[in-house]
Amino acid sequence: MAVSFRPDRSALVRRLRAAGCVYAEDEADLLIAATDSPEALAALVDRRVAGLPLEHLLGWAEFCGVRVAVDPGVFVPRGRTALLVDAAAAVTGPAAVVVDLCCGSGATTVALARRLAPRRLAAVDVDPAAVACARRNLAGLGVPVFHGDLFDPLPSAWRGRLDLVVANAPYVPTAAVALMPPEARLHEAPVALDGGPDGLAVLRRVAAGAAGWLAPGGHLAVEIAAGQADALGAVLVGAGLEPTVVRDDDLGATAVTARRPAGR
Structure with missing residues (x-):
């Protein structure tokens, strides 16, 4: 203007x-x-x-x-989450079936649509304000945005058929939320920030669900804090997935991809 x-x-x-x-x-x-x-x-x-x-x-x-x-109250996409997009794209083949959990504004979903040209793409968030915002951002792409908790609102026919599940789930430990910059802790939805006592409460549920929703050979991709890699890796192995840690020091970002073995 x-x-x-x-x-x-x-x-x-x-x-x-x-x-x-x-x-x-x-x-x-x-x-x-x-x-x-x-x-x-x-x-x-x-x-x-x-x-x-x-x-x-x-x-x-x-x-x-x-x-x-990005509407008021909705989680603001961070630049470091570009690593999550890169990591997800690196493990996903053509014409994939992709679901973006904890989608917030839908920024990651938009980026995945541009990078992957998936056969089917959907987004999910539990926060009604985020769902409304994501639907605006994704309307032109024809991507459905489901309102609900993680995998719960997805069509049951998709179970065991997803090639990629991406989740920028909350991973800040509850006690550390109070230490975040005021613009985050006061103006973004707590459900998008608070990851429970050790920051992994939601990600444990994502890992448990992904094991059943991914197709054999499919991948989960998530963002975490650098110090959470070992603990989350153990969670993923326990869920029957094979994790790989990806780091980008320039972005100050850490992502984990986890494959469902083809024979399981």
Whole structure:
């Protein structure tokens, strides 16, 4: 949007930086571009300084080169989750049947649609606000978004036929949620952040379910914290899956893929 006023960018950058915005220059440019009057800009800046996520203010986030809508209260896609997309794509063949659990805004689902051209793709989330947001982002792709808990809302006929299950499930230990930046812990749904006492409560359920929903030779791909790899690996092995850890130091990201053996 073209602006018809001349905001003081330097002053705006200083104010954002003082509020703790690490990328103050970039944020200033985005906020200026999103407004067409001093009043509108001032209102957005006041809300950003008060701690609202930039993506919720703008109404969108960029993920894997695509702009996706992000509604207030919905989990904001993180750049590090690009590793999850890469890891999932690396283990998946052509014309795959893919389900994205804990889809949030649907950003990962959109990226998978672009990378994999799957035969069938669906998304699931337990948060109604996330489901509504994901449906908007995926409507043009014809991807259904189911509302429910993990595998529960999927058609029973899909059991044992999925080639890929992706899950960016919550993995922050409950006690650590209070230590997260305010823009996350105060403005994103707790169900998207809190992974239980050790951060693996939801991922244990994902692993247990995936063993029955994956086709032989199919894969599960999840995102975790670096220090959770050994514990989750043991969970996956116990579920009859064969895990592989993938790391990207530049992104500060860790993902795990786990294969259902073809003979099981």
